[in-house]
Amino acid sequence: MSAQRKLSSIGGGQKTHQFVDDSNRFEELMRLGHSDVQIRVVKYGEESSGRRPLVILNSIDFPMPPSEQFCDRMWRARFRVVFIERPGFGTSTPLPGVLLQSETIRNGAASMAEAAILQEVFRRLALEDFVLLGMGSANSVCYRLAMICPMVALAIFSNAVFNQNILDVFRPNWFQAMLRQTIQSRAGLQIASFGVKYRLRRNPEGFYGQVLQKSAGDLGYLQNNLADFERGAELFQGIEAQTIEYDLNMSLKPDSLLKDGLFETTNAVAFSGLETTDHWKSQLNQEAKRLSIDVEYAPNGDLYAPYASPEFLLKVITDRLNRLGAAQSG
Template identity: 25%
Template sequence: MAKSITRLGKPPEDSGFGAAVDPYANQLDKVGRRKRILRVWQTAYLGGLGKHVQFMQFGQPGLRPLIWLHSVDYPMAPPWGLCVDAADMGFSVVSVRRPGFGETSPVSTIAEEVRLLSDFLEEAEFENAVLIAEGTARRAGLRLAQASERIAFTLLARPAYAAPSFGSIEPWIRDLLIQTVQTDAGARLALTAISHFGRRSGHLSLYENFLKVESDTQFIHSQTRDLAEAWACVCALKPETFRRELRNLEPDPSLTPGALAGFPGIAVIGADTQAEWRTSFEAKSAELEIATAILPSGSLFALYQNAGALLQLIEDCA
């Protein structure tokens, strides 16, 4: 069950860390079901590690935790409407900014990230949680789920474990991604180029042109405030964090045939995922022996634009 984690941990006196903000996003009975409800980001201090984790919790204590780990491309909490729908179905969304994003402390390895996230779950005393790991969060999320008894079920969203090529991604974006994984200097240049494009053409244009999926574009223009916050978070990344994230797209030696047989989880993509990626996703998932599901629309933003189908899938499987 979910516990309120507004005052998780206590920082040292000289840390400069202020009092946590009480969440007011969970009082649905007081504000009306469909009015805009602000989601409040908070920062927890993990005393055992001396590190911070930034998170957003939506839903009254007592609901089943739905732990959400974002990908590098969209470091944002789910839309408020999805959070409301999740609460209606008995889930408390806990969106976690991963290491190096926002106010969450950076790490150097996957093992360090797993320990940081595991300590966060332990101090919050979550139980029977469902974990959603998107995109570049797949490697850390999968290892967290395998190591933590507090995770009961895992959804790997667009897990990026089987893309044989860059598909129809714009060549200049492809070149930036290749440059990023090679060196920290390459990552620094790539971040500078992406930020420059965002200032010149607008970050919404960058998101639109990444995959050129109409359903994703509709979502982008319906969530401009969230996209702006996500974009600001991306632009603030350190080159080493950016590089570490994109290296999660490289082949994972632990994902051998049958590696996920019996794993309590499912792999999910959107119906508008380009055909080449969808084919390789289905083939690799079959090789790993993990069940799959296709959400009705979308690619990059498939989870967010299919709230009903996503939550029903979790309720049915978890």
């Protein structure tokens, strides 16, 4: 397969291509409209391959696409990975500050504006009938996308917090204390984000190693893809405190959208890894039942369970899509 090297323009906007590395992952900065709003998109392989897109949105902890090995495995199963860096996560333009106030975060307007921007990116990339995979803190926006975007065939909410009370599951203890600080006060947020950036700048491998300590699958993924985590740590330096506040509040505080039975008619599944605590699993199962959504547990991984268990992810996707196809034809 040959990688694309051609500069092009779509939808009246401008885009530039640049290779992430020597692999078949390549990235573009997509301009939206006439201003300087831009979104980073990383795609694997050729657009004209006829494969179904697997669109991945990043969590706050790792604003990077999955490894080439993961993308290649998806490619061989006839899925094409398209990673979109969410607004404000290092390269993509942040949401304007006026949308990142306490009230607009709390009432869901900020998250919905982000969903509208991402839907615009889907439209410009001409993505149709695709699988959407939300990683960690991306899920508050993914719930909304699954419900407003007709082009989403199936949504997978990986490590979605929903409205669980789960701060206790984060390890190590200093990281858990830091997360508590971020949602309790703006001053606490400033200190915590400074602390995380400092640690990531000094020793990204050490930082990620501690945060991922619960899961052998995640640690294996880290060791096999250190360069990606180093780049992720660099990108994290560019995330503004307001974006961190928005993202953590949407993930760690109750989201008023998540009413009982919300996903009853949505083609979506919750996804998590078995390498986590019993507390997380029982809270997730309880929330999933309340929201009418199934949960699938991958054998390896926790925060990065889809990347650490690609075969299981493929099984979940193909089973769900087959079931959907059967329901439609029946």
